[in-house]
Amino acid sequence: MAITVVGSVAFDTIETPAGRRERCLGGAATYFALAASYFTEVQVIAVVGEDFGPRQESVFKARGIDLRGLERARGKSFFWAGNYLENLNEAKTETTELNVFGDFSPKIPEAYLGTEFLFLANIDPVLQKRVRDAMPQARMVCGDTMNYWINDHRDNLLKVLPGLDVLLINDTEARLISGETNALLAARGVLALGPKAVVVKHGEYGATAYFGEGSFGSKDVPRPFRSPALPLDLVVDPTGAGDSFAGGFFGYIASQKEVTPAVVRRAMFYGGVMGSFAVEKFGTERLQGLSRAEIDARFEVFRELTHLD
Numbered sequence: 001m002a003i004t005v006v007g008s009v010a011f012d013t014i015e016t017p018a019g020r021r022e023r024c025l026g027g028a029a030t031y032f033a034l035a036a037s038y039f040t041e042v043q044v045i046a047v048v049g050e051d052f053g054p055r056q057e058s059v060f061k062a063r064g065i066d067l068r069g070l071e072r073a074r075g076k077s078f079f080w081a082g083n084y085l086e087n088l089n090e091a092k093t094e095t096t097e098l099n100v101f102g103d104f105s106p107k108i109p110e111a112y113l114g115t116e117f118l119f120l121a122n123i124d125p126v127l128q129k130r131v132r133d134a135m136p137q138a139r140m141v142c143g144d145t146m147n148y149w150i151n152d153h154r155d156n157l158l159k160v161l162p163g164l165d166v167l168l169i170n171d172t173e174a175r176l177i178s179g180e181t182n183a184l185l186a187a188r189g190v191l192a193l194g195p196k197a198v199v200v201k202h203g204e205y206g207a208t209a210y211f212g213e214g215s216f217g218s219k220d221v222p223r224p225f226r227s228p229a230l231p232l233d234l235v236v237d238p239t240g241a242g243d244s245f246a247g248g249f250f251g252y253i254a255s256q257k258e259v260t261p262a263v264v265r266r267a268m269f270y271g272g273v274m275g276s277f278a279v280e281k282f283g284t285e286r287l288q289g290l291s292r293a294e295i296d297a298r299f300e301v302f303r304e305l306t307h308l309d
């Protein structure tokens with residue numbers, strides 16, 4: 001089953017303790033689409049400028065990603081520069097240039113209107129809501145957000161949350177949304193705002209899923225589930241780890257016949273697997289050249305990491 005993703009397609013300048021890269025292909029929708037493309041078909045809704053050329057396009061095409069919803073506008077693509085020199089778990093943003101993204105009004109190709117799986121990557125919640133409302137047939141909707149929207153556009157974000165099956169956020173965002181510092185209370189606080197489940201990512205320490213009552217066909221409240229992250233000796237570039245997690249997570253779910261709590265738990269592992277690949281090289285490089293066999297082999301490593309006889 002295909003997934004439609006709406007979000008940023010960007011150029012990123014990234015500096016980490018491992019080095020610096022100028023203007024590499026990035027954006028939340030890009031990382032998500034590449035990661036999910038190993039599991040299912042992916043359709044992108046985004047906008048790029050005249051600096052997005054055949055070289056960038058070929059990265060998507062090589063993975064069979066549908067770009068009919070990628071609008072080309074006059075001007076420059078979204079540009080983001082950040083570094084991880086002080087903290088590998090959190091980017092320090094140096095520059096955000098919205099460029100063509102500033103006037104982005106998502107246009108949904110007719111061919112996408114039947115899509116049952118929708119991912120609302122980190123963009124203005126007003127746009128997230130607009131896309132969600134324009135695709136009422138989507139039977140599972142996952143979404144992401146960030147501190148900027150939580151702090152300065154809270155009312156708009158609160159209108160998006162009840163429409164989500166899963167909200168994927170990190171620890172800091174869960175605390176910001178809920179106002180709670182305790183992890184469990186923060187997750188419950190987020191669930192009270194409407195999403196059926198929340199996946200809280202802990203950077204290099206894995207992720208935890210918290211479920212609302214009756215979510216994914218269960219009779220009661222499924223217990224929280226924690227998935228690991230792979231201990232790595234070198235994190236080259238953490239950019240896009242969260243979006244790659246989301247791509248692995250949702251891509252796996254969309255590839256399954258039914259969405260049950262057991263499927264969601266396995267999806268958490270696939271999310272961790274794709275996040276662990278993403279950080280091994282700069283930008284999207286590692287996500288471009290994977291094979292399903294490599295992904296499944298790493299899934300087994302994740303299983304070993306947590307298995308108890």
Ligand code: AMP
Pocket residue numbers: 008010011012026027028079080096122123238239240241242243244
């Ligand atoms: P992540 O590291 O998973 O949180 O996502 C990193 C990607 O998000 C980068 O490739 C950026 O281009 C993109 N990004 C950064 N800031 C924003 C923003 N304000 N809106 C949309 N995308 C962004």
